[in-house]
Amino acid sequence: MVENYNSxxxxxxxxxxxxxxxxxxxxxxxxxxxxxxGRKLADELGVNLCGLLLGDNVEGIAKELGGYGxxxxxxxxxxxxxxxxxxAYAKVICDVVxxxxxxAFLIGATNIGRDLxxxxxxxxxxxxxxxxxxxDVDMPIYKDFLRSASTLPEEKIEKMNTAKVMGQDHDVSxxxxxxRPAFGGNLMATIIxxxxxxxxxxxxxxxxxxxxxxxxxxxxxKITKPAFTLSEADMDTEVVEVVKAAKKLVDLIGADYxxxxxxxxxxxxxxxxxxxxxxxxxxxxxxxxxxxxxxSGWLTADHQVGQTGKTVHPKVYIALGISGSIxxxxxxxxxECIIAVNKNETAPIFEIADYGICGDLFKVTPMxxxxxxxxxxxx
Amino acid sequence: xxxxxxxxQVPDTSGxxxxxxxxxxxxxxxxxITNPDDMNALEAALKIKDATGCKxxxxxxxPPPAAGMLREALAMGADEAVLVSAREFGGSDTYATSxxxxxxxxxxxxxxxxxxxxxxQAIDGDTAQVGPQIAEKLGLPQITYAAxxxxxxxxxxxxRMLEDGYMTIKTxxxxxxxxxxxxxxxxxxxxxxVFEAYSKPLATYNYETLxxxxxxxxxxxxxxxSPTNIFKSFTPPQKGAGMMLEGADKATCEKLAGILAAKxxx
Numbered sequence: 001m002v003e004n005y006n007s008x009x010x011x012x013x014x015x016x017x018x019x020x021x022x023x024x025x026x027x028x029x030x031x032x033x034x035x036x037x038g039r040k041l042a043d044e045l046g047v048n049l050c051g052l053l054l055g056d057n058v059e060g061i062a063k064e065l066g067g068y069g070x071x072x073x074x075x076x077x078x079x080x081x082x083x084x085x086x087x088a089y090a091k092v093i094c095d096v097v098x099x100x101x102x103x104a105f106l107i108g109a110t111n112i113g114r115d116l117x118x119x120x121x122x123x124x125x126x127x128x129x130x131x132x133x134x135x136d137v138d139m140p141i142y143k144d145f146l147r148s149a150s151t152l153p154e155e156k157i158e159k160m161n162t163a164k165v166m167g168q169d170h171d172v173s174x175x176x177x178x179x180r181p182a183f184g185g186n187l188m189a190t191i192i193x194x195x196x197x198x199x200x201x202x203x204x205x206x207x208x209x210x211x212x213x214x215x216x217x218x219x220x221x222k223i224t225k226p227a228f229t230l231s232e233a234d235m236d237t238e239v240v241e242v243v244k245a246a247k248k249l250v251d252l253i254g255a256d257y258x259x260x261x262x263x264x265x266x267x268x269x270x271x272x273x274x275x276x277x278x279x280x281x282x283x284x285x286x287x288x289x290x291x292x293x294x295x296s297g298w299l300t301a302d303h304q305v306g307q308t309g310k311t312v313h314p315k316v317y318i319a320l321g322i323s324g325s326i327x328x329x330x331x332x333x334x335x336e337c338i339i340a341v342n343k344n345e346t347a348p349i350f351e352i353a354d355y356g357i358c359g360d361l362f363k364v365t366p367m368x369x370x371x372x373x374x375x376x377x378x379x
Numbered sequence: 380x381x382x383x384x385x386x387x388q389v390p391d392t393s394g395x396x397x398x399x400x401x402x403x404x405x406x407x408x409x410x411x412i413t414n415p416d417d418m419n420a421l422e423a424a425l426k427i428k429d430a431t432g433c434k435x436x437x438x439x440x441x442p443p444p445a446a447g448m449l450r451e452a453l454a455m456g457a458d459e460a461v462l463v464s465a466r467e468f469g470g471s472d473t474y475a476t477s478x479x480x481x482x483x484x485x486x487x488x489x490x491x492x493x494x495x496x497x498x499x500q501a502i503d504g505d506t507a508q509v510g511p512q513i514a515e516k517l518g519l520p521q522i523t524y525a526a527x528x529x530x531x532x533x534x535x536x537x538x539r540m541l542e543d544g545y546m547t548i549k550t551x552x553x554x555x556x557x558x559x560x561x562x563x564x565x566x567x568x569x570x571x572x573v574f575e576a577y578s579k580p581l582a583t584y585n586y587e588t589l590x591x592x593x594x595x596x597x598x599x600x601x602x603x604x605s606p607t608n609i610f611k612s613f614t615p616p617q618k619g620a621g622m623m624l625e626g627a628d629k630a631t632c633e634k635l636a637g638i639l640a641a642k643x644x645x
Contacts, residue, residue: 023543083546086511086521111541115523118473118508122515127474127606130506150613163610166603177610183390183503189612196606236520236554240536240547283645301561302542307505316644337644338621339635350623355635359627367629371636372645379640 005098007125013197016042017102019093020053020065020073021112023084024242027061029210029254030108032068034203036211037135038106039069041176044137047103050074050224052096054089056082059223066221067213074100074224080232083239084112090119091234096226097124102198104176106135109202117202127193128200129178133207133311136177142190145179150188165194175199186326206253206311250286250302256315257285258335260305262328263292264321264342264361273298275365276320282372283316290322306331318368320361324349341365380492380552381434382424383484385513386417386452388445389503413448416498418565420558423528424496425456425566431530434458436487440468440480446581454568454576461487465586470602473504477512478604482594483584485517492533495555499524510557516594520550526561 006012018038021028035051042049051065051073062073074096080088093116097105107113109131121128134149136142139161146157162169175192176199182189193199252258259280265272276287289299291306305312307327317335322328324340324347332338333352340353341361350356357364390409413421424435437452439445440463449460463483471479484495495517500507507523514521526545527538535554539546540561568576589595598604624631639645 023541085548086523090515111524111539114507115511115521118506118511119515119521121508121606122474122477122512125474125606127472128506128508129607130473130504130508146611146613149615151616152611152613160611163608165608172610175610182505182612186614187612188615190610191607192610193607237522237548237550240549242541242544242546244544316639337639345623350621352621354621355638356621356623357627357631357635358623364627364632367632368635371629371632372639374633375636375640375645 001094001123002098007196010195010197013101013103015047015050015102016045017050017052017074017097017105017198018070019105019107019113019116020051021108021110022053022055022058022061025055025058025061027064028108028110030110030203030205031065032210033205033208034106034108035065035068035070037203037208039211041104041135041137042071044141045103045174048072050102052076052093054081054092062223063218063221065218067215067218068211069217070221072222072224074226076226076228078230080230080235083242084116085235085237085239086115086119087235087237088230089116090123092228092230093120094123095228097198099226105198105200107200107202109204113202117200121200124198124200126196126198126200127191128202129180129191129193130202132178132180132201132203134179135201135203136179137174139173142177163192163194170194176201181330183326204311206313245302250288252286252288252303252305252310252312255286255312257283257318258288258305258312258314258316258332259283259285259318259320260288260290260322260332261293261298261320262290262322265293265298266296268362269298271362272321275362275369279318279365279369279372282369282376285314285316288312290325290328319349319353320365322349323347324352341368380431380494381436381490382427383487383489383493383495384417384421384424384435384437384452384457385480385484385495385497385510386421386437386439386448387414387498387501388412388439388441388448389414389501411444411448413451414498414501416500416558416560418498419560419562420496420498421452421455421457422563422565423525423558424494426563427494427528427530428456436461438463438480438483438487440464440476440483446583449581450576451568453579453581454572455566456572457579459579460581461584462581463584463589467586467601470605471600472605472607473506473508473512474606475600475604477509477516478594478599479589480509481513481516482589482592484513485594486584486589486592489517489519489553491553493553494530494535495519495553497555497557499557499559507557510555514555517555519553519555521555521557522548522550523557525556525558528556528558528562
């Protein structure tokens, strides 16, 4: 870290940074989402957007970040940065951050980002908001967001310009306003980091929208390679091996159609999953599951939708035999169209379903498959 | 060798979540449980104890009733418990919480062959930040998302889960590891354990106990030591209930397919 680094000297900090996570030299998809979101925030602040890329021999993938909105990419290359380790990444990142002083710093809330973010925030003595689903700087834009996403009355929203910080009124107009679900999505909280910089946020993968790629901007991006030091002495952990899952992971986040199963398939698990797969096939989608389906071993963890699983927003989400606990709804309530099939007409899933059918999924699903097939054939 | 397990008492969010009019959580009206991931951390510690005979100490920060949760951990097989509790520690965000817990853990004492275990994340805050922040403040190497932990003398080898596979990571004690549910199946309290739980040591660290620790400073603990502030909390609007389709027959399914096709959704 830089000597005399002071995270409370707010005026010394400028620009928005995004940690650009790559694995085995390949950019993680969430990096492009964050760059696109970071562009919006940098424009609201009137500053530059910088990508921060660490790895070994990764400069070749840096320019692409410009295509999604980065003005500049800060590239730190070293053989010890080839695989992610907390020690090496946190050291290089904290050194570069304390030297170059960004105002806001976004990290994808992947298993790696959630390891790295808190370590860096603790070292940099600043605040970190976890798993954000919405970010704003500009107050009028934030207020518009509240009008559509909250039940707050208009007069309360209109008055909102300051926060009580250490007993004093603090003007929030330049603070990063980081909104995240709490307690399974029943409550939303907007967090600020008014007294320290950088304001850090980890952001839920799959929530922010990727901007269209622009080749001209990719060609124009500026690459910076700051000096830094890193040696084996900085490292207390060693990566023995990195194992990729043998089969292809289910792409729930990218899917337009998801057919999910829950406790309702328990009387015939194999049959229930087969029906879900058939229905997903008709629509060109994938199969998901509730926590019950994953904990019972019916589906692997990469199928899980919900608070501890993935957040999805497909065009159509079909819930077969899912009661609709708050933990599950937290991961799918933003779907464009929700269809629920459940035997219990009081199941909470019907509260958020656009279309509900009260019936036995083993009888209804085959009829849905036929009806959807016929409707698609008729087009 | 000893293992210090940091655990948290949390509201059982699988039940009904109660919210106060001001938007904060009504904790008093909810059942409390030991955070699920922390139970896996405790079980991991007890397994290592079964194999090596090491000592297991559980620590928590929270209001006095959290002592009940510590007794449960003692009944499962932990040897000692420490409750960190003071008004001065209230209102802490993850930065300030980890500051206090790091001070408490270093007061218990970290020796060369010790391990600190935490859960990956607590189900009330879901941040997954406190474990890594404790590690940073104690200067320990960290490994998060542990699905398997092997300890051989001072060598610790952890299977660390990624979304698309896993990494095997090696480190040395002292270190901090955060645990996930794939790691193990937590044991039940034994009847004998429940009896013994009340004769095992349970210390309380208050502000007086910790105030001279270098990590404890008015600017690093409690509300004043928290870099983050809640600007606004609010409830999202309930999405209006949709259309319940009458019947569960072929005609109903065809009607639904028709609606979706007409709206170009399928």
